[in-house]
Amino acid sequence: MSDRSYDVVLYGASGFVGKQTVHYFANHVSDSVRWAIAGRNRQRLEAVRDEMGVSVDVLVADSQDQPAIDEIAAQTQVILTTAGPFARYGNALVDACVRFKTHYVDITGETPWVRRLIDRYQAQAAIDGTRIIPCCGFDSVPSDLGTYLMVRHLQREFNTSCQQVNAYFQAAGGFNGGTLASAFHLYDSGAGAQMSEPFLLNPVKTQTQADLDRNRDPQMPAFDADLNTWVAPFFMAPVNTRVVRRSVALYEEWQEPYGRDFIYQEYLKFDEPFAGLKAAGVTAGLGLVAGLLFQQPQVRSLLQPMLPQAGSGPSEQTMNEGWFSCELVGTAIDGRKVRGLIRDQGDPGNRATVKLVCESALSLALHGEELPGGQTRGGILTPATGLGDVLAHRLRCAGMTLEIGL
Numbered sequence: 363m364s365d366r367s368y369d370v371v372l373y374g375a376s377g378f379v380g381k382q383t384v385h386y387f388a389n390h391v392s393d394s395v396r397w398a399i400a401g402r403n404r405q406r407l408e409a410v411r412d413e414m415g416v417s418v419d420v421l422v423a424d425s426q427d428q429p430a431i432d433e434i435a436a437q438t439q440v441i442l443t444t445a446g447p448f449a450r451y452g453n454a455l456v457d458a459c460v461r462f463k464t465h466y467v468d469i470t471g472e473t474p475w476v477r478r479l480i481d482r483y484q485a486q487a488a489i490d491g492t493r494i495i496p497c498c499g500f501d502s503v504p505s506d507l508g509t510y511l512m513v514r515h516l517q518r519e520f521n522t523s524c525q526q527v528n529a530y531f532q533a534a535g536g537f538n539g540g541t542l543a544s545a546f547h548l549y550d551s552g553a554g555a556q557m558s559e560p561f562l563l564n565p566v567k568t569q570t571q572a573d574l575d576r577n578r579d580p581q582m583p584a585f586d587a588d589l590n591t592w593v594a595p596f597f598m599a600p601v602n603t604r605v606v607r608r609s610v611a612l613y614e615e616w617q618e619p620y621g622r623d624f625i626y627q628e629y630l631k632f633d634e635p636f637a638g639l640k641a642a643g644v645t646a647g648l649g650l651v652a653g654l655l656f657q658q659p660q661v662r663s664l665l666q667p668m669l670p671q672a673g674s675g676p677s678e679q680t681m682n683e684g685w686f687s688c689e690l691v692g693t694a695i696d697g698r699k700v701r702g703l704i705r706d707q708g709d710p711g712n713r714a715t716v717k718l719v720c721e722s723a724l725s726l727a728l729h730g731e732e733l734p735g736g737q738t739r740g741g742i743l744t745p746a747t748g749l750g751d752v753l754a755h756r757l758r759c760a761g762m763t764l765e766i767g768l
Contacts, residue, residue, distance in 0.1 A: 368396045368438040369727040371421065373455060374445030375399035376406035378538050378675045379469065381413075382716040383444060388414045390760070391724065400434055401445070425451040428458070435462045442723040443468045446540050447547035448496070449475040456483065456494060463492045465726040469499030469719050471601040472544055473562055474553035480563065480742045488741035493733075495748040497605050498722040499715035503745045504688040504704045505529055505602035505628060506609055507754060510746035511766045512692035512702050513620045519767060522694045523621035529628035530589060530691075531596050535684030535709020536676025543672045557600045563608040565615065576625055577607070583641035586629070588691045588699070592637040593629035594645045597652075602628055609746040616735070621695060631689065675712060684709025690766075701768040706761070714762075721756040725749045 372387065374380040380401070387397055400421040401407050407420045421437075423430035425445060435441060435458035445451045448470040459466040460483045470476065476496045487494050497506070513524040548554050556562055560577040561569050583594040596602075606626045613619060632640040675681075686709075690702035706714050722745065730737050734750040745753060758764055 366437055366439055368398050368419075370395070370397045370440045370442055370723050371400050371434055371438040372397065373400045373434070373441055373443040374451075376401050376403060376410050377444055378540060378673050379444040379712060379716060381410050382712060383442065383720055384410055384414050384416070386716050386720045388416045390720070395724070395727070398438070425454055428454050431455055432458045432462065435459050435464045438464060440465045440467065440723050440726045442466075442719060444540075444719070446470060446472075447544040448472050449478075449551065449553070450547060459494060460487050460490075460492055463490050465493045465495075467495050467498040467719055467722045467726065469501065469715055470496045470544070471499075471501035471541075471598070472548050472553075473601055473604050474548065474551075474556040476742065477556065477562055484742045491738045491740040493726060493740055493743050493748045495722065495726075495743045495745060497601070498719045498745055498749075500686070500710040500718065501598060501715075502602040502605040503718045503722070503753070504531075504686070505626075506605050506744050506746045507749075507757075508688055508690050508702060508704050508764075509606050509620075509626055510609060510750060511754060511764065512690050512700065513624075515702075515766045516692055516694050516698075516700060520694060520698060520700075522696055522698070523619070524624060524692055525621055525695045526625040526627075526693045528586075528588070528626075528691045529602075530586070530593060530631040530689040531598075531628065531686065532631050532633075533684070533686040533710050535686070535711055535713075536680045537670055537711055538675030539670035539672040540675075541711055542669055557604075560603070561607055561611075563604045564611045565608075567611070573623075576623070577603070577627075579603070580627060580629065583638070583645050585638070586631075589631060589689070591634065592632050592641040594632065594641040595648075596628050596630045597648055599628045605744050606746075609744045612741075612744070612747045676709065681709045681712045682707075684713065686710040686714055700766070702766040703763060703768060704765075705763040717757070717760055717762065721760055722749055722753055725752045725756055 372383050375384050398419040398421055402424040404422045421434050423434050431454045449472050509527045512527050516524045580595045586593045610620050610624050685707050688704040692700045729752045732752050
């Protein structure tokens with residue numbers, strides 16, 4: 363791809379998260395990286411470029427204009443898109459990337475849409491060595507990359523396979539309107555029911571009842587002996603666990619397995635005092651809010667004007683003061699346990715997501731020979747299977763804590 367004009371094109375660059383990707387590139391990439399910004403409105407894109415004080419090309423293409431999208435995909439090694447809902451605005455981009463053999467990353471959590479991408483494009487992208495990697499934001503890099511690092515640590519340091527990894531999240535920050543718009547679109551389209559399938563993103567395979575039972579999403583708060591505190595179901599788990607299970611299945615296909623009957627689950631962690639009450643309250647509260655917003659249209663119509671709208675999000679102060687922590691506990695087949703920690707300053711839905719997806723794109727653009735599987739690996743991949751240790755290294759260099767084997 364060395365004859366292409368750009369290393370990375372940032373699509374959706376005038377949106378709330380898209381502007382943050384422009385800011386990240388402006389402040390973190392060297393002059394040797396060739397990048398451009400893209401979207402549907404030239405005036406807004408030029409305003410973003412001027413606001414950030416960068417001299418980069420502006421490329422204009424509506425997400426539904428396939429010829430215009432094709433022209434962009436043909437000019438770059440990698441497309442990074444933040445334009446969601448992705449089931450509405452991402453199809454032409456992925457289609458163009460597969461046809462022009464352009465690598466792709468996004469920040470979607472819309473797993474039913476990712477399932478459709480797998481069914482439509484997996485075979486061709488795998489043949490061509492094109493890496494299409496959805497879910498490269500807070501959905502689902504900490505979960506997927508953290509699990510991968512824990513498993514490989516056990517295999518390397520203890521010469522044993524892994525039986526289970528649990529992840530325990532804590533976070534502070536705010537939602538942006540794009541995230542809510544994607545969630546509403548997912549449920550309104552009728553695809554939300556698919557999210558209850560534990561192996562939604564796995565290669566087509568008949569799962570046994572025992573497999574399904576072992577991997578059901580937790581529904582109730584519980585006391586966790588490993589952390590000696592109470593935990594609750596994590597509202598992002600129906601996305602993240604499916605991505606991790608796809609990584610498990612793909613690595614098994616490639617003869618690099620995690621472990622026999624490997625299990626991954628994740629939770630929301632609570633600290634004392636009153637950790638049990640907090641876990642119960644949050645579980646009940648999230649269930650109530652989800653029921654009202656997604657299953658009661660009249661209630662949603664009343665509440666929606668008070669929620670962040672598409673193109674808007676939390677204040678700079680809220681994003682800067684936010685943070686996330688992902689504690690990991692890995693259990694080997696012989697019962698030995700190791701711990702890990704992924705943590706960063708900045709709210710997860712914006713600051714962390716931007717760092718994660720930008721470093722994912724740069725991993726593809728700058729480190730092709732070092733990526734898992736070498737330059738020939740392709741398909742609808744996950745952060746762990748498509749980026750692996752390269753992304754982990756870049757994130758550490760970007761200031762994110764990734765400690766494995768504590």
